[in-house]
Amino acid sequence: MALGALALALVIRLGLGFMRGATDASIGPGRRLAWTLALALVSGLALVAMPVLGYFAGAGLVGVATALLLGERRPVLGVLVPVVIAGIVTLGARWGLHIPLP
Amino acid sequence: MNTMRRIGMAIAACTLFVQTHGALAGDYPSRPITIVVPYGAGGTTDISARQMAAMAEKVAGQPFVVENQPGSSGTNAMRAVAAAKPDGYTLIATTSSPSFVTPALRPVGYDTTTDFIPIMNYSGPYHGVLVNADAPYQTLDELITAAKSGTAVTYGTAGAMGGAHLAFTSVANQTGAALRHVPFDGASAATVAVLGKHVDVALVPAYRDLVQDGKLRLLAVLDGTRDPDFPDVPTLKDAGYMAEFPSIVGILAPAGTDGAIVAKLEKIFTDVASSDEFKAFMTKLGQPVRVISGEALKATIAENLAAYRDLAKQMGRSK
Amino acid sequence: MLWNAFLSLLDIWVLVAAVTGIVTGIIIGAIPGLGPTMAIALLIPATFSMQPIPAMILLLGVYQGAIFGGSISAVLLNVPGTPSSAATAIDGNALARRGEGGRALRIALYASVFGNVFSCLVLMLLAExxxxxxxxxxPAEMTxxxxxxxxxxxxxxxxxxLDALIMVLVGICAGVVGLDPIDGSPRFTFGSFAFESGFQLIPVLVGLFAMSEVFIQVFSRRSETGDPEIPDLKPARVSLLDLWRMRAILVMSSVxxxxxxxxxxxxSTVPAFMSYNLARSRSKEPETFGAGAAEGVAAPEAANNAVTGGALVPTLALGIPGDAVTAVILGAFxxxxxxxxxxxxxxxxVEVYAIFExxxxxxxxxxxxxLLLFRVAVHVIRIRPQHLFPAIAILAALGAFSVNNSLFDVWVMLGAGLLGFFFRRSGFPISPLLIGLILGHPFEQSMRQALLMSGGSLGVFVDSPIALGLLGxxxxxxxxxxxxSLREKRRDSE
Incomplete structure (x- = not known):
């Protein structure tokens, strides 16, 4: 029954998708999309590495990548700020909130 | 002061990663011990385990750190602890469902009988067979007789394929009664349903006040022993049905833990659980204190795991 | 009794507890992914040694504070701190982008307080x-x-x-993953244990709203075309008259x-969106909704704060908690x-009425x-995105992890973030997806429960007057x- 509902929902969705196909907005310039996907990829890599390297390193990596991709070019601000934030968050979560971070 | 202690605990927990040498039973415990709770922070299992940990710390001289690892009705935490190093520094405070109910139904990635050594049992809420006070049934027999003679009786439980569901399925199988199961999302929702007369029966814990207030009637308890709050109410077995759902809240260690360490832990936890202070705390929480030795707990788990596997097979749901 | 209860409040510790609770709650609630459940569970051990009245006031203050705190980040950053403030983000953030963040926050604050007071009065007078x-x-009525x-x-x-319908269906489909609510068998788990809990609400929320915002910022970064424009902060007065004009919406949302x-x-998420949508449909100028309508902030805020009092009704009167937060509060009581x-x-x-008062x-x-906090908080919007969004990405990972202390949820968050990014870029509304995910599972469960109880007959849905009324x-x-909409179309064609 649940499967039926799911199949029905998917069929409706696809049908509607075709009907609306013409009005869909384009997603935007490809180069920006590539950068966005790059951030997703870096975040994914950081997640894969997180059980080994720990939350601090992983989160720091994501933070630095985000900062650089957002156009920060000054090394102090682009690298140090995210790393410091990651450090504060890690310490706060582990000792303040008792979350057993990897 | 509390903060100071927490900081101390934190520093101590930090050294956990630094120390690498294996502990000998003689100087055990030489560093903080982690007790994993398979449910979220703030629930009854968590609160009672935290109290247990705080009191055990005074006896053992080392901090007991409680860590929550919720998800998949407790099986995530069980799997993690089963894989932990059996050095006595990682324990789990677990309940019936992930120890012998869920493993009988589907693959969970561990076997409670071979992957764990039970240390002791300290609590376990009684599950009751409850009907609305306006319902015509005064005893369990009346209920079953009605269900046998064609009245469709619906019963609500805390969730699909839980221990209560399986126990009542077994009653239905034995008697041929038409008992229709309606699973709810948690015991509270099932209690609401019987209070609102949407189901005829609910198999839930935490019923004391509602029964004493005259909103619900307790026909039987699913446990192996009677609820001390209601000594006149029979267990399923007393009432003549061969089924039970023994509720446990116990501490287990990964298999391979040194026997001397297990004995030491059993003594520490048994001393704590038998103390008046712990009993007073649990009474406030509305939970019973039920001290059972590690050996007996092991037997209970093994017995019930086998029984539930059989039952699951009968229902066509063997794993 | 009410007077006795009031007298027992004349204690400096009660004030300390209330202020500590509210401030802690607001801060934790403002962090995406960390919500009231976690804040309360965290503080319970601290209340062991306290007197009952201050202890409970501390915890309930955290509860209310956290629900409100979520809307601060929703308004200023377009990143709801808790699921229930997702509706507030729509118009609140639109206001903030026009430089009226202070005004949006004040409206949110007053509406929250209104919702709190309303539901608290209901709780006091009509609990039983x-x-x-x-x-x-x-189950039938709930369905x-x-x-x-x-x-x-x-x-x-x-x-x-159509877009909204599609998104609701996507959400419901996502909700199917996990254990079947009736017979407990795994569905779409691909043999993985991690999938058995399904997609949890918090990681999906954080991904859809917070992480996708990060992606969108990266996508459309302005630094190539010069500095990001920082709106001037406009004066943030909200007069009593403004609130009086919204009285109908405030009362309706609180109810x-x-x-x-x-x-x-x-x-609390569903009533927030329901109030928002109903306020919009009642409005004389529905086109302002989504572009910074004051009512669009007030309605969801009044509703999600009113939930706190409502949720305490069955918790206190019957000892039966309705959700995770109230279950934790029940334990504390x-x-x-x-x-x-x-x-x-x-x-x-006496104690209970003292707590209510x-x-x-x-x-x-x-x-x-x-108000004090707002003075500082409104300046958050002036932080450059390249310094702000790394922090949001880091907090998003933490928030997703903290739900079950598992990395799987962080993956879910990242996936939802990417999905949310594509949906938002292609102009789909993402809030219906959230609602679909929240309601899909309980909807299926209630419907199947009702059918189990009736033995498969659909008559159960029209049997009771309540269900019949709701169907009507x-x-x-x-x-x-x-x-x-037909009339509108005709008018357009004329």
Whole structure:
């Protein structure tokens, strides 16, 4: 029954998708999309590495990548700020909130 | 002061990663011990385990750190602890469902009988067979007789394929009664349903006040022993049905833990659980204190795991 | 009794507890992914040694504070701190982008306080009869109610209804993953244990709203075309007259919030969106919604805060919690020797009424501290994105992880973030997806429970007057909506 509902929902969705196909907005310039996907990829890599390297390193990596991709070019601000934030968050979560971070 | 202690605990927990040498039973415990709770922070299992940990710390001289690892009705935490190093520094405070109910139904990635050594049992809420006070049934027999003679009786439980569901399925199988199961999302929702007369029966814990207030009637308890709050109410077995759902809240260690360490832990936890202070705390929480030795707990788990596997097979749901 | 209860509040510790609770709650709530459940669970050990009244006031202050705190980040950053403030983000953030963040926050604050006071009064005066009324809502009635809620989300959300419907369906499909609610068998788990819990709400929320915002910022970064424009901060007065003009919306939203709060298992997100949509459909200028309408901030905020009082009704009167937060609060009450349930009001009347009165009076410190906090918080919007969004990405990972302490949820968050990014870029509304995910599972469960109870007969949905009434309401609103849009079309063609 649940499967039926799911199949029905998917069929409706696809049908509607075709009907609306013409009005869909384009997603935007490809180069920006590539950068966005790059951030997703870096975040994914950081997640894969997180059980080994720990939350601090992983989160720091994501933070630095985000900062650089957002156009920060000054090394102090682009690298140090995210790393410091990651450090504060890690310490706060582990000792303040008792979350057993990897 | 509390903060100071927490900081101390934190520093101590930090050294956990630094120390690498294996502990000998003689100087055990030489560093903080982690007790994993398979449910979220703030629930009854968590609160009672935290109290247990705080009191055990005074006896053992080392901090007991409680860590929550919720998800998949407790099986995530069980799997993690089963894989932990059996050095006595990682324990789990677990309940019936992930120890012998869920493993009988589907693959969970561990076997409670071979992957764990039970240390002791300290609590376990009684599950009751409850009907609305306006319902015509005064005893369990009346209920079953009605269900046998064609009245469709619906019963609500805390969730699909839980221990209560399986126990009542077994009653239905034995008697041929038409008992229709309606699973709810948690015991509270099932209690609401019987209070609102949407189901005829609910198999839930935490019923004391509602029964004493005259909103619900307790026909039987699913446990192996009677609820001390209601000594006149029979267990399923007393009432003549061969089924039970023994509720446990116990501490287990990964298999391979040194026997001397297990004995030491059993003594520490048994001393704590038998103390008046712990009993007073649990009474406030509305939970019973039920001290059972590690050996007996092991037997209970093994017995019930086998029984539930059989039952699951009968229902066509063997794993 | 009320006077005695009031006297017991004249204690400096009560004030300290209220202020600490509210401030802690606001801060934790403002962090995406960390919500009231976690904040309360964290503080419970600290209350062991406290007197019952300050202890409970501390915890309930955290509860209310956290629900409100979520809307601060929703308004200023377009990143809701808790699921229930996702509706606030729509118009709140639109206001903030026009430089009216201070005004949006004040409206949110006053609406929250209104919702709190309203539901608290309901709790004080009507707890027992309402708890009994809630019992009449069985699986069949809940099914119809959720159907109505889904319909309100789809029909009155503004924008394309087809888009909203598609997103609700995507959400419901995502909700199917995990264990079957009736027979407990795994569905779409691909043999992986991690999938058995399904997609949890918090990681999906954080991904859809916070992480996708990060992606969108990276996508459309402005630094190539010069510095990002920072809007001037406009004066942020909200006069009593403004609130008086919104009185109907405030009352309606508070009623919805309180009512849904009393019923188990729906939570505060759905009533927030329902109020938002209903406020929009009632508005004389619905086109301002989404572009910074004051009512669009007030309605969801009044509703999600009113849920707190409503959710406490069954918790305290019957000892039956409706959700995770109230379950934790229930435990805290028990530890203080105030076991909720039928005997609570009889045996501990003074304490309970003292706690209620404190909840009412705590509106004062909430307003004072809220306003103080705003002075600092509005400047967050002036932080450059390249410094702000790394922090949001880091906090998003933490928030997702903290739900179950598992990395799987962080993956879910990242996936939802990417999905949310594509949906938002292609102009789909993402809030209906959230609602679909929240309601999909309980909707299926209630419907199948009702059918199990009736032995498969559909008659169960029209058997009780409540279900019948709700079905009628659903039908009427569907009909008016269709008629309205037809009329609009005709007017357009003329």
């Amino acid at each position: 009869p309402l708890a009994r009324f809630a019992l009449d809502f069985g 119809v109610l959720m159907l109505f809620a889904l319909q309100v989300i789809v029909l009155f959300g503004g924008g394309s209804r 919805i919030g309180t009512f849904v709060g009393i019923l188990p298992g729906i939570g 028990m530890l203080q020797g105030l076991a909720p349930g039928p005997f609570l009001f009889k045996n501990h009347g 404190a909840l009412l009076l705590s509106s004062l410190p909430t307003v004072v501290f809220g 309401l659903t039908g009427v609103s569907l009909a008016t909506s269709v008629l309205f």
